[in-house]
Amino acid sequence: xxxxxxxxxxxxxxxxxxxxxxxxxxxxxxxxxxxxxxxxxxxxxxxxxxxxxxxxxxxxxxxxxxxxxxxxxxxxxxxxxxxxxxxxxxxxxxxxxxxxxxxxxxxxxxxxxxxxxxxxxxxxxxxxxxxxxxxxxxxxxxxxxxxxxxxxxxxxxxxxxxxxxxxxxxxxxxxxxxxxxxxxxxxxxxxxxxxxxxxxxxxxxxxxxxxxxxxxxxxxxxxxxxxxxxxxxxxxxxxxxxxxxxx
Amino acid sequence: xxxxxxxxxxxxxxxxxxxxxxxxxxxxxxxxxxxxxxxxxxxxxxxxxxxxxxxxxxxxxxxxxxxxxxxxxxxxx
Numbered sequence: 568x569x570x571x572x573x574x575x576x577x578x579x580x581x582x583x584x585x586x587x588x589x590x591x592x593x594x595x596x597x598x599x600x601x602x603x604x605x606x607x608x609x610x611x612x613x614x615x616x617x618x619x620x621x622x623x624x625x626x627x628x629x630x631x632x633x634x635x636x637x638x639x640x641x642x643x644x645x646x647x648x649x650x651x652x653x654x655x656x657x658x659x660x661x662x663x664x665x666x667x668x669x670x671x672x673x674x675x676x677x678x679x680x681x682x683x684x685x686x687x688x689x690x691x692x693x694x695x696x697x698x699x700x701x702x703x704x705x706x707x708x709x710x711x712x713x714x715x716x717x718x719x720x721x722x723x724x725x726x727x728x729x730x731x732x733x734x735x736x737x738x739x740x741x742x743x744x745x746x747x748x749x750x751x752x753x754x755x756x757x758x759x760x761x762x763x764x765x766x767x768x769x770x771x772x773x774x775x776x777x778x779x780x781x782x783x784x785x786x787x788x789x790x791x792x793x794x795x796x797x798x799x800x801x802x803x804x805x806x807x808x809x810x811x812x813x814x
Numbered sequence: 815x816x817x818x819x820x821x822x823x824x825x826x827x828x829x830x831x832x833x834x835x836x837x838x839x840x841x842x843x844x845x846x847x848x849x850x851x852x853x854x855x856x857x858x859x860x861x862x863x864x865x866x867x868x869x870x871x872x873x874x875x876x877x878x879x880x881x882x883x884x885x886x887x888x889x890x891x
Contacts, residue, residue: 694859697852739852 569795571596574648578602578631578688579658581610583757584707587783588655588790589613589624595791597653598623600644604630604658623647631658631684641691650699653794654692656685656729657707666720674721681725682732689736693745702745705793706733707786710753710809726751730805737803746802748793753809755781776811818865818891819884825860826880829853839881854878861887 570592580589581603589599590613599617601624603610610626617624625647629640644651659681662673685706696702711719712726730749737747754760754771760780763771772778789808792798807813823837830847843849843857858874861867865887869877877883 697856698859742852 569595569797570653570791573597573652573794574600574650575653575655575794576600576602576644576651576688576692577655577657578629578684579604580613580655581606581626584752584755584783584786585655585657586613587787588657588707590616591784591787591791592653592655592794593617593620593622593624595795596622597794598648600624600647601626602629602631602640602658604628630680631656631688632679634687637684637687637691645695651692651695652699652701653703653705654688654696655705655707655790655794656688658684659707659725661719661722663718663722665718669720677721678725678728681722682728685729685732689732689747693740696745697740697743700744702740702743703794703798704736704740704745704747705790706730706747706749707790708733708749708751708805710751710807710813713751713805713807714813733805734803741802746793746798748798748801748803749805750786750789750793751805751807751809751813752786753781753807753812755783755786755808757783774812775809779810781808781810818887819880821864822861822880822884822887825857825864829857829860837880839884840879842879844878857883865891 575592575597577585577589577599579585580601589601593599601610601613603626614624614626627640627643630636660677662677664673689704706729708729709726711723712730716723733747733749740747786808789806823834826837827834830849832847841847843854858869861883862869867890877886
């Protein structure tokens with residue numbers, strides 16, 4: 568298996584894409600710290616599933632947008648893991664609204680979790696990864712961070728920010744053996760997207776050349792590739808996993 | 815006291831690939847010893863390990879010469 572013995576932290580791993588990423592990393596041999604914000608029960612289910620595969624796993628509560636919370640979370644992670652090979656910044660929220668109706672708190676909440684959260688978690692693991700002279704940081708952006716999307720100015724700004732942050736971090740850490748890449752999922756079927764109306768879902772389908780919505784597994788496979796040695800000569804890139812929506 | 819300088823010098827020589835004779839108290843890591851910003855961050859991390867201490871980001875920013883590092887480390891002992 569390509570990730571045998573590697574230690575990974577996946578933020579927002581109790582549900583949706585993050586859950587599938589945590590499970591797939593484990594299937595490939597990695598031990599996984601399963602971060603969650605609110606859904607402890609779901610996180611424990613993911614942990615149980617990973618343990619059944621014979622890997623080490625534990626659930627860790629933490630709000631990625633809060634520096635004190637991130638510090639406490641990392642302390643716990645490094646008590647369990649002596650090294651950290653893989654960080655997947657996946658935790659994200661949506662507070663959709665038209666720009667002219669968007670409340671300041673809707674803007675701030677999304678930027679804090681989706682963008683500042685990536686900064687805080689990345690900063691917190693950098694020291695360890697620099698010492699190891701090895702590390703893989705994978706940021707989950709979004710295809711709308713590339714294309715824009717009406718009704719999601721806050722989310723799009725945060726995700727476009729993540730893509731820029733990915734490039735800067737990649738340049739800073741490249742000489743230390745750490746690669747930093749982003750994955751930009753398109754329309755992936757999760758709790759978050761099931762809230763969309765059927766009409767919107769139908770319209771979106773016509774824009775996808777591969778003519779189907781994505782599955783969290785589609786994203787998890789690419790993340791696993793970026794976490795593995797196979798992607799060792801790639802850094803600062805954003806891989807679109809969107810059925811060809813944006814080329 | 816000389817011990818701190820010796821240990822700091824050894825780390826600087828190893829990390830920055832410089833001659834021991836170049837590592838003077840007044841030598842600036844960046845200007846005289848060819849370090850970039852990340853090298854300095856790594857040096858500070860190695861000082862932390864070597865002397866079993868924690869140097870806050872704020873204090874780390876003030877360390878720009880070999881002497882700064884030696885003085886800071888001594889001040890915490």
